[in-house]
Each structure stands twice: as structure tokens, then as C-alpha cells.
Amino acid sequence: MTTWLYILAAGVVAFLTKLVGYLVPARVLKSKRMTRVAGTLTIGLLASLTVLNTFANGQQLTFDARIGSLLAAFIALLLRAPFLVVVIVGAAAAALLRWAGLP
Numbered sequence: 001m002t003t004w005l006y007i008l009a010a011g012v013v014a015f016l017t018k019l020v021g022y023l024v025p026a027r028v029l030k031s032k033r034m035t036r037v038a039g040t041l042t043i044g045l046l047a048s049l050t051v052l053n054t055f056a057n058g059q060q061l062t063f064d065a066r067i068g069s070l071l072a073a074f075i076a077l078l079l080r081a082p083f084l085v086v087v088i089v090g091a092a093a094a095a096l097l098r099w100a101g102l103p
Contacts, residue, residue: 065102069094 028034054066072093076086 062103065094065097068097068102 050070054070055061055063069090073086073090076089081089
């Protein structure tokens with residue numbers, strides 16, 4: 001029963017958060033400062049998600065094929081490859097490293 005209360009509370013919080021978003025005046029959302037903050041937050045959240053998924057496995061730090069994949073994708077980005085090529089290079093690097101025996 002406690003789990004269902006937590007699920008219900010999370011749903012209410014999500015609904016209220018969305019409702020508060022609708023109540024923010026349009027002039028605030030269209031300001032240059034808000035655009036800059038939203039862009040910066042997006043980049044920060046994406047970077048932290050990438051780092052977390054690359055170096056963490058549950059509660060532990062891990063060093064495996066994901067690091068090699070990220071490094072290969074970074075090199076492809078430095079070489080100004082298109083995004084699809086960057087993704088393919090990263091996936092191929094991970095596959096080759098795992099085939100070579102890295103976890």
C-alpha cells in the first residue's frame with residue numbers, strides 16, 4: 001500500500017509541476033535570460049546523463065567499453081563528422097571493444 005501512495009504522490013507532483021508551467025507568464029518565457037538558462041540547463045543535464053551512464057554501473061564506478069565508445073565518438077566530433085557518423089563510430093567502437101573482451 002505504501003508503494004501506491006508514493007506513486008500517487010509522484011503523479012500529483014508531476015501534475016502540479018506541469019500546471020505551474022502553464023501559469024508562468026509568456027513574457028518571462030520569451031526573455032533572453034530564460035532562453036540562455038534553458039539552453040545551459042539542457043547542456044548540463046545531457047552532459048551529466050552521459051557521464052553517469054558511461055562511468056557508473058549501479059553504485060559502482062566502471063571502466064569498460066563505454067569509455068572507448070565515448071572517446072571514439074569524441075574524436076569523430078573533433079573531425080567534424082556528421083552526427084549519424086558519430087553515433088555509428090561510437091557504436092562500432094563499443095562493439096569492437098566488447099568483441100575484444102572488454103566488458
